Amino acid sequence: MRTGKRKPRLAIAAWLVCIILALSLSGCGTGENNKVVGTGTKPAGDVTLVIGAYSVAKDALQDIIPAFKAEWKAKTGQTVAFQESYEASGTQARAIIGGFEADVTLLALEGDIRKLMKAGLVRPDWSNNATKGMITRSIVVMGTRAGNPLGIRDFDDLTKPGVKVLYPNPKTSGGAQWDINAIYGAGLKKSELATGHKDPAAAKKFLEDVHRNIESMDKSGRASMAAFEYGVGDVIVTYENELLARIAQGVKYDIVVPPSTILIENPAAVVDRNADRHGVREVADAFIEYLYSDAAQKLFAEHGFRPVREELASSLDSQFPVPRDLFTIDYLGGWDRVKETLYSKRGVWYQVLAGQ
DSSP states (O other): OOOSOOOOBOOHHHHHHHHHTHHHHTOSSSSGGGSOTTTTSOOOSSEEEEEEEEGGGHHHHHHHHHHHHHHHHHHHSOOEEEEEEEEOHHHHHHHHHTTOOOSEEEOSOHHHHHHHHHTTSSOTTTTOSTTTTEEEEEEEEEEESTTOTTOOOSGGGGGSTTOOEEOOOTTTOHHHHHHHHHHHHHHHHHHHHHHSSOOHHHHHHHHHHHHTTEEEOOSSHHHHHHHHHHTOOSEEEEEHHHHHHHHHTTOOOEEEOOSSOBEEEEEEEEOHHHHHHHTOHHHHHHHHHHHTSHHHHHHHHHTTOBOSSHHHHHHTTTTSOOOTTOBOGGGGTHHHHHHHHTSSTTSHHHHHHHTO
């Protein structure tokens, strides 16, 4: 049994394994995925659309892009070629701001799109639609070894002595911010149930209790998964869609859905300045619109994402059960409030890291 606070280990061996598994896990922050596919020769097509996306979306897009190309060809007679870049969401956003001329982008966090907007690359009205610019959903869950040998049922179980927990570092991983938000929010829910009001101090204490059992904090969610599959830790906190995708590939996990967890929402937008400069505005708009279609949403669902179209989501209730006490980022005050209270230099997360 471990007592007292201990610093999370860096899991260097797991990082090496992440590199080995890069082909199957689509990159672990090494930067290789930020190379645009097809840069060696000009793609064959009447128009070329450049996509800058976060790496988790890659597998689904490999099915969605051909479906869109076929539909656009049938509708307009025009052949669309795609160049694709996949990286961690924050890294991708920084690359686009730094000069990577993506015409459309799919990212993990609304805040990353807003960075593009503040840089003058994306219009302020990018989210003026029924889903506020979000094209996929997921939830934060826990993955355990096959058979769930420790009997993990809720985030509370992550605080028990001897339970080794993995989640990535929110300083480098957008997915990790969703993980921390889920645990902190579950702590708020617990305090609200016990006292009738939200108690930030109790939520911080709950996050501290979980973090005390952290075995490894890797650079990205996929690096954490690589470490877990290498044998590090007992429980991984991650996206539901990530575990579903790995299970579909034959990796053995048990998925534990906490009764209280957060709804993850991922945005997409046209990078207006680039699309206009490249003369691909029409097809860029059409591609983003296609991502909301039933056809694309069903393909996203096949890769473990929850649809944003409510009728389709309702028809998939058996595949994607809704947790008893699901909350959204608004329960935590919205992203601006979360950035201030959790992730600023004096925020809750950094206080937890510093043991304050």
